[in-house]
């Protein structure tokens with residue numbers, strides 16, 4: 285037992301027990317489906333198990349008794365046990381990892397791969413024991429110094445080759461663990477200055493790399509969903525997968541849109557100066573909503589703070605978009621979130637996940653009512669009603685050109701009246717749904 289707390293239970297919104305769920309009741313039906321199936325919460329191995337609380341200005345702060353006195357592969361093995369006990373106690377049925385999170389990185393790729401094999405054996409055993417599943421796997425192709433100029437977009441072809449070898453192994457592991465997806469987040473796939481960058485070649489190479497991954501998936505019969513995770517900047521000044529719209533058009537340009545969906549992260553949306561609702565809607569409208577990295581940023585800070593989500597307004601609107609899309613299929617809600625540096629006790633990991641899970645459960649409950657009552661949808665239908673009949677219908681059906689539209693306008697004394705947007709009333713209705 286690495287955590288002294290027992291399994292976290294649902295006690296309802298009046299509970300004052302910090303180690304209890306107030307809104308998340310896994311089996312409760314919402315719109316005919318258990319909450320846990322709408323939400324599919326996942327633990328991010330890198331933040332919850334590996335991260336030590338360092339930042340640009342300060343050293344590690346996390347107290348992790350299980351890490352004391354052990355190193356290397358032995359520590360990695362213990363961490364597997366910690367991870368699964370934690371997920372079991374939290375009722376988290378999924379997890380996500382980078383290769384470098386789970387096993388020590390060796391001097392050579394052979395050594396790293398051998399370490400990965402040892403730890404993947406341990407993970408596989410724990411997955412069998414608990415029934416916990418892998419939401420997605422990925423490769424860390426950004427921390428090592430070889431990736432200083434990028435991975436698949438590095439000007440150095442040897443680095444491209446190394447990244448390919450690393451992703452190949454990470455895909456094999458993901459397949460072995462029956463992962464439902466595989467993520468590409470291009471942390472260093474971008475540039476600092478165009479003075480030294482061949483942007484066209486770099487983007488072509490990124491697409492070449494993704495095509496090789498698609499080919500290899502076929503070769504090894506990996507059926508999981510591939511995702512691109514957009515982010516506009518950090519660590520690179522300008523990242524090629526800037527936001528949902530950029531990623532969708534990139535994938536279309538290179539004919540990869542059938543092979544990929546998007547893994548959207550709330551804090552990345554903030555950095556791109558979008559709301560997460562915008563990002564989710566954009567992906568959904570393009571049939572490419574895949575999975576969600578559920579966290580939140582700080583609007584007063586310009587960097588990726590990866591906080592646990594506690595903003596119910598935001599979780600409501602995100603879950604509303606997910607319901608509107610018909611739900612996530614292969615995807616889930618991965619807490620790509622870390623406890624604050626001063627939240628350094630082991631139990632803070634539990635408290636933070638409770639906060640995040642309750643925030644999304646509350647958001648889901650509210651969003652489900654909004655969806656059931658079709659308040660926003662009815663408003664949309666009436667706001668765009670002019671496209672259902674008359675000239676609007678002809679526009680939509682492609683039956684008129686500029687000449688016909690010109691004639692239509694000229695023939696009219698006055699245009700039909702514009703309707704008000706009703707933003708304020710919609711915002712207060714949303715408040716009523718939130719407060720109840």
Ligand code: XUL
Nearest residue numbers: 422469513549577588620
């Ligand atoms: C970084 C980030 C990554 C990806 C996976 O901002 O979000 O952890 O989720 O590489």
Ligand code: CO
Nearest residue numbers: 513549577620
């Ligand atoms: Co992320």
